[in-house]
Amino acid sequence: MAYRAGAVMRDMEFMQFHPTAFYGKENPTLLLTEALRGEGAYLLDDAGERFMIGSHPRAELAPRDVVVRHMKRVFDRDKTDHVWLDARHLKCDFLRERFPTVHNGLKNRGFDLCTQLIPVAPASHYYIGGVLTDTWGRTTIPGLYACGETSSTGIHGANRLASNSLLEGLVFGERTVRELNRYLAVADPAVRKVRLDLSDEPREGNDPAVVQKGRATVGQVMIDLCGMVRNHGDLDKARKTLTALRRSLAAPGLDVAELELFNLLTVAEHMVATAALREESRGVHLRSDFSERDDAHWRCHSLVHRNAITGELVVETSPVEGSSGAKDASAGKGSR
Ligand SMILES: Cc1cc2nc3c(=O)[nH]c(=O)nc-3n(C[C@H](O)[C@H](O)[C@H](O)COP(=O)(O)OP(=O)(O)OC[C@H]3O[C@@H](n4cnc5c(N)ncnc54)[C@H](O)[C@@H]3O)c2cc1C
Structure with missing residues (x-):
């Protein structure tokens, strides 16, 4: 809504994933707190190996983005989409008392934290980017x-x-x-009045089935092509699919689900555009084709705003406070 009103958005490529959400079809799903690993729970691959040992000096207690990156490595290597959380070696009374929500939540899902391996996968958790x-x-x-x-x-x-x-x-x-x-x-x-682009005229909008399908498409595109680890080819496909979806939709009416779809689509477009722009890996933004941090070019924020005349999405960079900014910010400047 703020973007449509003309506000500048910043750092929209930075979506933090939590490494250990309960693996399943639920959305939102149960989060298995980091404190479990803090108390000594392990992360295992299908072969029962603690894959974080040797991957980072703090093993399972490595920062979130590091754990997520290694989970993705295991997924690719083992052709799977989840790993296992193992708390079986911890005392059951302690687990029940210290983690009642997780313990009961798992029980309701047919799992016993004390005696069973728990399937886990990363889940999108916190959006670092937002309205500047x-x-x-x-x-x-x-x-x-x-x-x-x-x-x-x-x-x-x-x-x-x-x-x-x-x-x-x-x-x-x-x-x-x-x-x-x-x-x-x-x-x-x-x-005091801020204008949004909602028309005063009643508009017919889109069929609910179209809205539902559109929402599923946005979700799938973002999971498959703009998730934990990104690359140019996937991001380009994501951009094309989102553009095609937007073109296929009529202007929204005033139905909440429909407006939510348009808002989700807008945020997805921002995330894809800025993730494609930032050709490096930094913090929670991981690129398999640019796997290193590159301060020389990308020590900067990404900015997104809407061109007031054409309505086009404009992507730019701006210096990080206290630094001279990207050496070559113009290299990443573009209108998308
Ligand atoms: C499972 C989970 C666990 C977390 N654990 C922690 C933690 O331990 N520590 C921590 O610091 N952070 C944690 N976070 C993150 C933290 O909870 C969120 O970042 C924080 O709650 C965000 O607060 P907020 O008020 O900005 O947004 P929200 O809590 O999302 O509130 C936004 C509100 O705006 C309302 N709203 C939306 N659209 C409209 C509209 N058009 N008109 C009117 N109202 C609207 C929504 O209904 C909602 O009530 C966790 C997040 C998750 C998902």
Whole structure:
């Protein structure tokens, strides 16, 4: 909505995956907290090997992106889509007491944390990118504020540390309200209105079956082609599929599911465009074709906004505060 109103979005390629969600068809699924590995649970491949040993000095306690990267390596090697969490060597009373939600959640799904291996796979968990704001919640549109997960203050860098989002909500929620009160006291009511591109005219919109199918397509494209580890070929396919989907849809009516599809599609387009732009691996953004971090070219933010005249999506870069920015930011500049 903020993008449609003309706001600038930042770092939209940075989606954090949590390594250990319960593997299954549920969405959302049960999250198996990192504290389990903190207390000594292992990650095993199909052969029962602890694949994180030798992969990182902290083994299962490596940062999220590192664990996810090695899980993906195991998936590709073993032609599978999940690994196993093993807490069988920990005391059952302790597990039940320390992890009641996980223990009961698994029990309801037919698994016993004390005696069985638990199938796990990474799940998208936290969106680092979002609506560009300053530290007072101000977006690039006067009178439009954002805070929490939907915003991009820059505090998470390219790889949020666990628990920082609740802190973010507390800190920036309070600051945004303070700033908003100040703004409302001085702003001219005439300039307070932010325009979205929702038509006042009733529109027919799309058939619910088309909306449902479109939503499934966006989800599948993002899982298959713009997930944990990306590459140019997949991202190009993703871009083409999303473009074709958008072209196939009529302008939305006022149905919630339909508007959600358009919002999801917009965010997916941003993620694909910026993931394709950033030809390096940094934090949670992993590229198999550019597997190293490249400060010389990509120590910068990505920015997305809508061209006010053509309505086209514009992708650019901007320097990271306190650095001279990307040496060659223009190399990554483009209109997509
Ligand atoms: C399983 C799980 C576990 C997590 N554990 C942790 C943790 O331990 N520590 C931590 O720091 N973070 C954790 N996170 C991340 C953290 O929970 C979120 O980042 C945080 O809750 C985001 O808060 P928020 O208020 O910004 O957004 P949300 O909590 O998503 O709130 C946004 C609200 O806006 C409403 N909304 C949406 N669209 C509209 C609309 N058009 N009009 C009106 N309302 C609308 C939604 O219904 C929702 O209530 C976890 C996330 C998940 C998924």
